[in-house]
Amino acid sequence: MNLNEMKLERKPFLVLLLVIYVVVMVGMYRALLLLGPLDPSLLRYDADPMRHGYKIFFFSMQNAPVIYIAFLVTLIGSVMYLRTRAVKWDILASSSAKLATLFCTLVLVNGAIFSNLAWGAYWNWDPRQTTVLFLWFILAGYHSLRLAIREEEARARLSAVVGILGFVGVPLTHISATIWTSNHPQIYDRASGAGFSLDSSTLLTFLLMLIGAVALYAILLWLTIRIKNLERSYSHRSGG
Amino acid sequence: MEEFKSIFAVAAILWTGVIIYLAYIDARLRKLEKKSG
Numbered sequence: 001m002n003l004n005e006m007k008l009e010r011k012p013f014l015v016l017l018l019v020i021y022v023v024v025m026v027g028m029y030r031a032l033l034l035l036g037p038l039d040p041s042l043l044r045y046d047a048d049p050m051r052h053g054y055k056i057f058f059f060s061m062q063n064a065p066v067i068y069i070a071f072l073v074t075l076i077g078s079v080m081y082l083r084t085r086a087v088k089w090d091i092l093a094s095s096s097a098k099l100a101t102l103f104c105t106l107v108l109v110n111g112a113i114f115s116n117l118a119w120g121a122y123w124n125w126d127p128r129q130t131t132v133l134f135l136w137f138i139l140a141g142y143h144s145l146r147l148a149i150r151e152e153e154a155r156a157r158l159s160a161v162v163g164i165l166g167f168v169g170v171p172l173t174h175i176s177a178t179i180w181t182s183n184h185p186q187i188y189d190r191a192s193g194a195g196f197s198l199d200s201s202t203l204l205t206f207l208l209m210l211i212g213a214v215a216l217y218a219i220l221l222w223l224t225i226r227i228k229n230l231e232r233s234y235s236h237r238s239g240g
Numbered sequence: 241m242e243e244f245k246s247i248f249a250v251a252a253i254l255w256t257g258v259i260i261y262l263a264y265i266d267a268r269l270r271k272l273e274k275k276s277g
Contacts, residue, residue, distance in 0.1 A: 013266055014263060014266075017259055017262060017263055017266075020259070021255070021256075021259045024255055025252060025255065028248060028251050028252065028255070029248065032244045032245075032247055032248040032251070033244055033245065033248055052244075055244075059251075219262060220262075223262070223265055223266065223269065226269050226273070227269065230269070230272055230273065230276060233276050234276070
């Protein structure tokens with residue numbers, strides 16, 4: 001795969017876009033209109049608004065794995081840049097970091113709405129909420145560093161180091177709800193050992209939204225890399 | 241249930257907008273890529 005020549009044929013791009021559109025539309029239809037209110041016995045805490053409000057999860061939960069994937073791509077791009085010094089890896093890492101920030105922001109906003117419904121306040125310093133914010137600050141630091149350095153090679157090298165060190169926030173975020181006392185719901189019911197604690201209909205809806213989110217990330221990454229390649233070729237031509 | 245119908249309508253319109261916008265960006269990029277060779 002040559003990142004400098006990343007041009008997708010028109011037809012497959014539009015077909016992929018259409019598939020994402022249909023998958024997410026079906027997922028949203030299932031989430032909002034097909035699934036009923038939650039059984040009160042499933043609620044771990046006294047939060048009646050959550051009987052219907054749990055549906056915010058279908059617009060939030062699937063974005064969290066995308067942050068992990070996007071940060072992993074940044075890590076791979078950063079490591080490969082330091083090894084090869086090829087600019088294409090820096091473009092991949094920084095493009096993916098941009099999208100990680102976008103999905104991180106979505107999770108923070110949706111998480112705050114969920115938090116208000118479930119626990120009565122938009123911010124609770126819950127370990128999961130706090131570690132996602134920590135991740136957001138790591139990404140903000142990454143982008144600030146890139147904006148502060150004008151020299152291309154130094155910018156790529158230093159941001160690659162931040163991209164590698166910052167990845168520590170991903171496993172920390174993932175395990176935060178289990179290693180610290182947290183009210184955050186667990187999708188996987190470890191206590192019963194019965195596998196996924198969601199019923200099959202809810203799980204299918206979640207999977208549709210997850211497929212849509214991952215595919216949206218892939219499309220956005222593709223577009224961002226193409227924009228960066230164009231910017232680079234223009235600035236080189238104009239001598240900037 | 242009624243409020244969920246409204247939420248679905250708004251979500252569907254927003255999502256349609258996002259997809260159309262992405263197709264538009266792709267078309268614009270394609271033109272620029274052709275120009276730059």
